[in-house]
Amino acid sequence: MISPLPPRARRPRLTTLITAGLVAAVLLSVFAVLGLVSHNARQKSEREARERLQQLSWQMRDTLNRVVLSAINDIKLVRELPQISNPRSPEEARKVLEALQKSSPDYAWIGLGHPDGKVYAATQGTLEGQDVSTRNWFNHGHDRYYASDYHPTTLLGKKLPGSADPWRFVDVAGPVTGADGQFRAVLCVQMSWNWARRLVQSLLPPGAQLNGVEIFVLRPDGTVILGPQGMEDTVIRSTSLTLAQSGTAGSVRESWADGKTYLTAYALTGEAEDRSNLSWTVLVRQPEAVALASAEQLQRPILLLGGLLAVLAGLISMLMARRLLAPLNALSADIENRLAAQDHSAPLPPIAQVDSFHEGQVLSQALAELVRKEESHLDSLRNLNERLETTVAQRTREIAGKAMLLERALAQEQSTQMLLQERAAELRAILDNAYDAFIALDPGGVVLDWNRQAEKLLGWSRAEVIGQPLAAMVLPPLLRRAYERDMRQLAENGGDTVLNRRIELTLHNRAGQELTVEVALAYVPRSSGHLFIAFLHDISERKSLFASMEAMALRDTLTGLPNRRALLVALNDAIQRANRLRQNCAVFFVDLDRFKQINDRYGHEEGDELLRQFAQRLRENVRKTDTVGRLAGDEFVVILENLQDDSAAQETADKLRPALLQPFKLKTTSVTLGASIGIAVHHPDDPHDIEMLLGRADRAMYQDKQLGKPQRIRR
CATH class of the missing domain: 3.30.450.20 (PAS domain)
Structure with missing residues (x-):
């Protein structure tokens, strides 16, 4: 006979424990939040007050x-x-x-x-x-x-x-x-x-x-x-x-x-x-x-709100605990009654009694899930056997289909091989008749291919250069080491700064003549490594034309002197040299007197001839190291460098005036007219301001023209 269960001590109900715990948690949270908010509010208020102040x-x-x-x-x-x-x-x-x-x-x-x-x-x-x-x-x-x-x-x-x-x-x-x-x-x-x-x-x-x-x-x-x-x-x-x-x-x-x-x-x-x-x-x-x-005033509403939340939490937790635990209590009582009656063959209580919350639902579904999984495993084994037989038959059919595809691929490869041979012949014809020189190089810079235009441009035949290093034939000795370094970098990382771009290089042909070429370099990966291909275009004539046009842009077309653009560059360089050498430099602003009258009376051709002779006389009466230029019209500028003091500029101006007063012999007449000269001196410690220096010289020239006598240096 089984002895009855021993008596158990009376324990608090779960509803009471949940209610008390939730109320205590709310109160602790309120006091913790109160302390944290009070501390943060005080810090924030103090920080904001300090920032305002x-x-x-x-x-x-x-x-x-x-x-x-x-x-x-x-x-x-x-x-x-x-x-x-x-x-x-x-x-x-x-x-x-x-x-x-x-x-x-x-x-x-x-x-x-x-x-x-x-x-x-x-x-x-x-x-x-x-x-x-x-x-x-x-x-x-x-x-x-x-x-x-x-x-x-x-x-x-x-x-x-x-x-x-x-x-x-x-x-x-x-x-x-x-x-x-x-x-x-x-x-x-x-x-x-x-x-x-x-x-x-x-x-x-x-x-x-x-x-x-x-x-x-x-x-x-x-x-x-x-x-x-x-x-x-x-x-x-x-x-x-x-x-x-x-x-x-x-x-x-x-x-x-x-x-x-x-x-x-x-x-x-x-x-x-x-x-x-x-x-x-x-x-x-x-x-x-x-x-x-403001921080002190925040504490009272927080305390009142915390107390109200604690009361509401207690009531809500008590009601929720009673409602949620009612099915579980019923299930527990039913299980105790069945255990006490020793009726092990009786079924478990209905699962629907504990379907109102997650944990009860998990307990209710556990047994049903075990039975369902057992039946599912048996069904899976039967289905797996059927799929295995189907898979074997399918794989057999796939092997037969792939064998047919392999035969077709072999036939297509033979056709592709013939097409590649035809394309190679076409490519060779295109390269041989290309307008640019074509060169193919291995990673070490050795020539692998060379078209007819390359033979014309550089002078070596294709048979002579195949297998030879390109640098030894066409590059000056000083550039060969840099070329070899660049080729190594291209072989290692692809050279994104050079590939697929056009760059200018100076090469030597077979006769030793320098050629300026435009080079486009490309990187071609291959199964056995990689190679570089280069297209060279001769731009020597274009470079010469650009240089001639640039020189014309810096010269005055009438007098051949530097124009305003060239003068500004020369004056900037002169000021930098003066500052570096701690010496003075000076600017003369020279203007012909009564030039408009000469131009109106004798015509523009005579006026142009007068300007040419005046420019020549300015060049002849200053040092070779000095710069003479035409600013505009009858305005000329002289830049003097390496002056020890201000008096040197004045002495040059005093020597220049008599030479400019000599008669000018034109095609139809001879005229005598003077020139107004304004002088501005730049000292090493003066500001580097070209416009200000020209402005000082211009103002000095106008004072010279108005007073009709030599003007001293304009500071």
Whole structure:
């Protein structure tokens, strides 16, 4: 007799375990997400706040730099005007300065200080005649551009309209030189500090001040020159100031003197060792509590949402567990009853009871699948035997068909062999009558084939070259090694840079004469290796024609002199040689006086003859190393090189003038006319600018023509 099953301890139901586990998982997930989101939100808020503050600091820094640079550029432009570099009266200079002031409202005062220290001219006549020799802008602006720090000025402040705040200025000054390069005056622009205040208001976005964002501008000693109300003219010591003065830009979290923690972005204006820049420190700060307020506000809704999700998850999991486990519980109870009754012959419970979820469905289908597979295996064995017999019969028929195909292929191969022989004869006839020379080479460069055109072009018969290395016959000794290297590379990798392209080569024929040929090289793979075939076309006559046409394109057809295109190339080369040898070179711009009158009176043929004789006389009266060319019409250019100093160019011009004044004997008359000569000298340290050099010579020539006397060198 079988003893009954021992009593079992009471265990929690699976429904309860699933519900409790799902609720616990939801709560843990909520708290984990809360911590992660809070941490990431705080980091993101801090990173975004720092980026916003950094953008403000960089914008403030760049705008301060641009304002100072704009003032320097205005000085550079104005100093070039003749009314400033060489004024005839204070009124003339004052008009230019006041026009500049109108274009820039922040320019409170613009003045021109003479070397004696007194203001020569100023906007609205303010401070004219006053001694400014002790001012920093005057003392530092003699030889370079200078920008002074933010400062008050009593003398100018009294002259300007009243203001709620004391007048404060930033001075920007620079030297003024004359046409001879000598120092003439110091030009100063005093900008009122109001532009910096307006700049802060324009940079701060709407609502930024309500969020506690504040912008500071500090001197190198930490003095606040622009900042919130009540903090200007105070001294600040902070980590951000130290980092900014070290030359870096960024942001930092730090505590200020008021005991609060701020996110502070910092940047440094100007550039080191440049007196035309101002080394101010720009700080942009925001209270940390304000910057990170959005991250703190995010925690409460996350907690509320997490609690609600936990309650909903518990209810949903309990309902789903009861519904999903009901069939399994019924199946389990039925199995226990059958086991307790010892009825092993009874069938299993109906499979349909556990068809509501995947696991139950798998259990239900397992037994049916075993029976189905057994029957399937038996059917497969029967089918396999039948297919095997069918396959043997089919393979027998295929062997017979392939034997017939093989006989047909042999017959077709014999026909193809005869066709190939005919094609080979046709190809030989085509190659022998081809217009280009044909050469076939093995991978080592040995000639395998050679047509009749190759015999005519290079001089050797086909019988003489077969089996001979091509390089030894047609290439100069200096090119043979490079040819052998290239052939090895072609044999190894196919030579994509050369194959199927036309290249030019210089070869020697049997008589030793040089031939310029155009070569097309192709790579032909074969079963026993590969070969190269080359087609050669003689282009010697075409090259000679192109060279003649290129020479004609660089010559003036009337005088035979270099034309404008050739002159520009020659002048560029002359400037490069002058810079390399540290010597001067000069350009003469020569123009015939009264040439139009001669041309109109005696006709164009006589005018052309005059131009030819004038060109010949120019060539005869300069050195052989100098270049003479015709620019256009009656304008000629002479390029002189290897000049030790500027006087050498002037001496050449003085020698050239008498020769050009000698009478010109034309076909029907004899005329005497002079020439205007403009001189421009290029020194090794001058800019490499051909157009500027020709322009200087052209202007000097026109001054020579207008004044009717020799002009000196145009700088």
